[in-house]
Amino acid sequence: MKLLIVDDSKVIRNRIERAVSFRKVKKVMTAANGEEALAVFRQHLPELVTMDITMPKLDGIECTAAMVGLKPDVQILIVSAIADKATAIEALKRGANGFLLKPFTDVQLNDALEMLMRGRSHG
Numbered sequence: 001m002k003l004l005i006v007d008d009s010k011v012i013r014n015r016i017e018r019a020v021s022f023r024k025v026k027k028v029m030t031a032a033n034g035e036e037a038l039a040v041f042r043q044h045l046p047e048l049v050t051m052d053i054t055m056p057k058l059d060g061i062e063c064t065a066a067m068v069g070l071k072p073d074v075q076i077l078i079v080s081a082i083a084d085k086a087t088a089i090e091a092l093k094r095g096a097n098g099f100l101l102k103p104f105t106d107v108q109l110n111d112a113l114e115m116l117m118r119g120r121s122h123g
Helices: 010-019 034-044 060-070 085-093 106-121
Strands: 002-006 027-031 048-051 075-080 098-101
Touching (some): 002 010, 002 034, 010 027, 010 106, 027 034, 048 060, 048 106, 060 075, 075 085, 075 106, 085 098, 098 106
Parallel strands (some): 002 027, 048 075, 075 098
């Protein structure tokens, strides 16, 4: 299983990469903005994505919609500091599967990713 971490903060990308203890994840890729994320996504077609909302070039909502258009069964976890339910709901409407608010613990992150993958295997 491949995981793509999309966040304009290198600190957050590294934090998520270090925190992921999900055994099925064999390859981790990262992207600093939506445009870069789509390029990596097209090349590797990961099963799992963590997506920031506020990024330069292409925001997380548009990027989510584009990824779902390319691979409808992709599981996307929105990871955002914006405590704005409307933004999260918009991302979910566009195809995201879950939402995790920053700051988060390693346990919260792994629980959220496992929940997404369980949903995928039963979907």
